Amino acid sequence: MAELQSSLLLRKQLNDLKKNPVEGFSAGLCDDSDIYNWEVLIIGPPDTLYEGGFFKANLTFPKEYPLKPPKMRFLTEIWHPNIDKNGNVCISILHEPGDDRFGYEKASERWLPVHTVETILISVISMLADPNDESPANVDAAKEWRQNYQNFKRRVAQCVRKSQEMD
Template identity: 45%
Template sequence: MAQQPTSSALRALALEFKSLQEEPVEGFRVKLINDENLFEWEVAIFGPPTTLYEGGYFKAHVKFPPDYPYSPPTIRFMSKVWHPNVYENGDLCISILHPPIDDPQSGELPCERWNPTQNVRTILLSVISLLNEPNTFSPANVDASVMYRRWKESRGKDKEYENIVRKQIAASRTEAEKDNVVVPTTLDEYCIRQKPRPQESEADMTDFYVDDYGDDLDDDEEEEEEYNEDDEDSGNEES
């Protein structure tokens, strides 16, 4: 039987999604695949300027577990991405998405793996960083890893890796045009100028909470009213 989503997971994802809509982060955009499902997002990652992936538009699906943020999500690229840390089926392999267990064979420390303080922002910023600096010590795509190391060691003279990436970038730009997305290609376009965030009341946030959260607030108000009534009765007795 499938595990049911926890209320804490619903709240966490709702708040994260709202935050990313109100305060976008440079390098990526997010939306829901289905407006009725907070546990599956579509992410568009833009290749960072001055890197090999500059001008790229890479779409991926992020799936969150029912007990998020206590377990990590998974990320699968829908766009073709030739990269040492992306499997041929598009699955992303990165330490931050691995459960925090002690696995000496992986070469990863538990502190490098997932923990509940991580969030979508930190995950996707790590993915963008990984585009520029792949981890070739434990590659998901061995062929891509070998090509990348040849490209780097030759200081760009060996063009095999670069040529594959550039073909994929060109294909991704066609996809961006279909989606009516303007891909940033300069640092000025890439960097988002943040607007001051308006002050929000607690009431504004309750729309993103599950129904039982509102019930908890009602219970608190009833307890406060009972407390006030007790104080009034006590005052009458003393008089």
């Protein structure tokens, strides 16, 4: 039953995005027969270091969606404090619901069933513009962001150039 509800909800969100595209990203299914695996293209937000980049990612939804969050992983190389070296996105709203066992995040900052594909991707775009270097998934990028910003900017610029060359 939960699987049926989650697939109906995801199908509705997909149709909503097709009818009303949101600036900054596009999203669709990796394979039309699997509503739980989405491919995403995030366009580097204007006035950020990522401007002009085209970053591909996958969103993988659990059958328990919307009670549990999806996982997001960038396929395009990206240098960012909140994206680990394998491309996995570490952002509060994608963390399991409830209290953080480390006490870092409030339950209200974590996954809530009201989130949609649109709110997730808008949050990720916002994260690109404003990294959280206090809770990094990529410690090296966070350290560079704080201590050697010029080098950080160079690394990001390389990722943006590479993303423009991908087909």
